[in-house]
Amino acid sequence: MNQPVCLDGIWDFAFAGKVPCAEMLANDVTSGKAVLEWERVMVPSAFDASLSHAGKRGIGVYRQPLRITPGRRALLHFGAVSMWSQVYVDGVRLGQNACGYAPLEYEVPASDEALRTLVVVVDNRFDFERVPMHEHYFDFYQYGGILRSVTLREIAPLGVWVDAVRITPDTVGYREGEVLLEVDLRGEDVATLALVAVGFDDAALERLEGAESFKVAGALGSSVNVGSAGKTGAGSSDGAAGGAGAVVVRTDYPVTMLRARLRVPAPQLWSPDAPHLHVLTLELQDAQSAQVLERRTVRFGLRVIEARKGALWLNGEQLVIKGYNRHEWHPNYGPCTPQAQMFADIQLLKDLGCNFVRGSHYQQDQRFLDLCDELGLLVWEENLGWGQREETFRSEAFVRDHRAGLFAMVRESYNHPSVIIWGFLNEAGSNEEYVRTIFEQTTADLRQLDGSRLISYASMFPDDDLYFDLVDLISVNAYPGWYGGEDVEEPLRLIEPRIKEIIERIDARGLSDKPVLISEIGAEGLYGWRDPHNDFFTETYQANYLKEAIRVTLEHPRCCGVALWHFSDARTYSGSRAMKRPRTFNNKGTLDEYRRPKEAYAVVREAFRR
Ligand code: ADA
Numbered sequence: 304m305n306q307p308v309c310l311d312g313i314w315d316f317a318f319a320g321k322v323p324c325a326e327m328l329a330n331d332v333t334s335g336k337a338v339l340e341w342e343r344v345m346v347p348s349a350f351d352a353s354l355s356h357a358g359k360r361g362i363g364v365y366r367q368p369l370r371i372t373p374g375r376r377a378l379l380h381f382g383a384v385s386m387w388s389q390v391y392v393d394g395v396r397l398g399q400n401a402c403g404y405a406p407l408e409y410e411v412p413a414s415d416e417a418l419r420t421l422v423v424v425v426d427n428r429f430d431f432e433r434v435p436m437h438e439h440y441f442d443f444y445q446y447g448g449i450l451r452s453v454t455l456r457e458i459a460p461l462g463v464w465v466d467a468v469r470i471t472p473d474t475v476g477y478r479e480g481e482v483l484l485e486v487d488l489r490g491e492d493v494a495t496l497a498l499v500a501v502g503f504d505d506a507a508l509e510r511l512e513g514a515e516s517f518k519v520a521g522a523l524g525s526s527v528n529v530g531s532a533g534k535t536g537a538g539s540s541d542g543a544a545g546g547a548g549a550v551v552v553r554t555d556y557p558v559t560m561l562r563a564r565l566r567v568p569a570p571q572l573w574s575p576d577a578p579h580l581h582v583l584t585l586e587l588q589d590a591q592s593a594q595v596l597e598r599r600t601v602r603f604g605l606r607v608i609e610a611r612k613g614a615l616w617l618n619g620e621q622l623v624i625k626g627y628n629r630h631e632w633h634p635n636y637g638p639c640t641p642q643a644q645m646f647a648d649i650q651l652l653k654d655l656g657c658n659f660v661r662g663s664h665y666q667q668d669q670r671f672l673d674l675c676d677e678l679g680l681l682v683w684e685e686n687l688g689w690g691q692r693e694e695t696f697r698s699e700a701f702v703r704d705h706r707a708g709l710f711a712m713v714r715e716s717y718n719h720p721s722v723i724i725w726g727f728l729n730e731a732g733s734n735e736e737y738v739r740t741i742f743e744q745t746t747a748d749l750r751q752l753d754g755s756r757l758i759s760y761a762s763m764f765p766d767d768d769l770y771f772d773l774v775d776l777i778s779v780n781a782y783p784g785w786y787g788g789e790d791v792e793e794p795l796r797l798i799e800p801r802i803k804e805i806i807e808r809i810d811a812r813g814l815s816d817k818p819v820l821i822s823e824i825g826a827e828g829l830y831g832w833r834d835p836h837n838d839f840f841t842e843t844y845q846a847n848y849l850k851e852a853i854r855v856t857l858e859h860p861r862c863c864g865v866a867l868w869h870f871s872d873a874r875t876y877s878g879s880r881a882m883k884r885p886r887t888f889n890n891k892g893t894l895d896e897y898r899r900p901k902e903a904y905a906v907v908r909e910a911f912r913r
Contacts, residue, residue, distance in 0.1 A: 314343070315342075315367065318363050346453060347449050347452055364423070364424055365422065365423040376411060376457070378457075378464070379408065384400060384448075386436075386447060390409055392411050401436060406714075425449070427446060444875055446638055451668055459597055465487070465489075469483075471755050473564070478572065480567030490556050498589075499511045499585060503567045508584060574617060580676060581602070581604065582603075587599075622863070628661045628866050630870075631668060642670045648870065656910075664687065666686065666715070672721060675721035682722045685727055688731065713725065730762070734764035760774065771814055776819075785825065798855050810861065815861070820865070821864075827885075829885060833902070840890075842901045842902035845903050849867060849907050853911065872889065874888055
């Protein structure tokens with residue numbers, strides 16, 4: 304009954320290298336004309352994280368048979384495809400995408416054949432015109448490939464389907480289990496053709512009577528057809544760039560949103576200490592025959608996050624954030640960390656005394672968020688961004704793709720209780736006018752998409768930042784005693800005065816009602832490098848640095864917490880940062896890339912657990 308089928312496994316793959324035209328290649332692959340050296344790879348994975356293609360840039364082609372009931376349409380969902388991609392079924396282009404961490408969904412047209420051919424063309428080359436979301440100067444390595452899970456879901460014969468389900472705890476009645484349920488249905492005549500029944504946890508399903516029903520015009524406030532071939536979604540990244548090809552699949556079906564206030568029986572709150580989860584089961588039924596067309600289960604938690612009186616509050620109790628920034632990265636797999644490693648990382652974070660992780664600097668893997676929900680870890684999830692330049696903000700393609708990534712992130716992660724903060728555009732020029740339009744648009748979009756979470760961005764210009772009034776939570780990245788610590792006799796002494804100065808200046812600007820989070824702070828420590836001088840890059844300097852950073856931030860009454868930079872060492876580029884990045888790694892991890900603890904581990908553990 305239209306349950307999604309997971310397509311992860313062994314696929315055909317060929318690295319075509321620096322060939323110019325993706326479109327031609329896909330046609331030739333489908334027709335069998337292309338002469339390629341096929342190999343077998345695991346999906347999901349990054350092809351350039353493998354030994355044979357390490358560090359290579361160019362086009363990779365994936366091929367896999369698809370089984371779809373003849374006459375039925377289907378939805379093909381990718382957790383992430385990096386960096387630029389086009390997806391074809393039987394030679395028909397379904398769409399293209401240019402944000403390598405954002406989830407994507409394409410509609411596959413019906414056919415008389417049961418066996419279809421899926422071809423995914425991936426390009427991991429930097430190209431500002433085509434892929435402006437990805438830049439070579441980011442401080443983390445950007446890979447190519449189908450990075451996250453792929454699933455296929457057939458659309459019921461009636462041609463109506465559940466596009467999204469959102470469950471929002473009521474800010475007043477959440478303790479009693481009051482939630483707002485919103486269901487987006489897609490298809491033709493959705494409101495008259497289909498009925499919805501729901502039930503919480505083990506309770507029997509009941510018809511959703513008395514639900515308000517809206518036809519949604521445009522994209523905001525509902526689902527967005529990100530990356531599809533259609534032109535309807537504000538976030539569609541198809542079209543203009545890089546493609547000949549007409550729009551071939553119709554996706555401009557109306558969206559109907561059903562909205563109802565419901566009560567969860569036997570409600571239990573979610574928190575990091577007691578991460579209770581509830582489940583909603585939802586059935587889509589044919590209005591004529593009452594036949595079940597589709598069944599979905601959605602997991603959620605009852606919790607409320609607020610920013611008021613200059614502090615954070617979770618379920619009405621003051622929250623102090625103790626946590627880390629984390630890259631989804633492991634040397635053996637690049638950005639495709641196995642779930643067992645994600646689990647181990649969360650266990651390590653909890654052992655360190657953390658209640659929080661910032662998913663720097665892109666949309667998170669749903670498997671990681673599932674684990675955070677289950678194990679009780681608060682999350683900041685953010686749209687892909689890293690110190691973009693003025694030129695970038697003038698690019699229409701960037702603005703479009705950035706918005707698409709934002710919508711896709713919120714759509715995918717909406718029901719995770721662990722996610723409490725939406726972030727965007729890490730360390731952009733937030734002291735400059737040229738980001739005003741995108742900052743205002745992004746915060747307005749986020750508020751419209753989800754009024755239940757906090758909004759923030761990590762600023763590196765706290766003294767003259769222009770946009771703090773737009774967000775709920777002021778977040779500052781600062782590295783006193785590391786950058787700028789050269790030629791100073793006791794650089795660790797720089798930490799306290801600078802953090803105090805940052806917060807005083809924020810308050811002096813009349814922003815004392817907004818909580819302040821130190822969203823990054825840290826120093827490099829090379830694993831195994833200990834030396835009597837305890838100078839820069841030793842494990843000991845790093846340990847002393849983090850101890851002082853935690854003391855200063857957590858003792859400051861205006862600081863709602865700290866997210867250390869960063870959890871484990873991760874690969875970056877040489878480029879202009881080469882001489883500050885030994886091994887071409889960002890070595891500020893408290894653990895190295897294999898999760899071997901450095902000296903700082905025990906120090907942070909003690910400081911966070913105090
Ligand atoms: C910035 C950035 C991080 C990392 C860090 C560093 O704050 O947000 O991604 O590059 O600096 O190590 O310098």
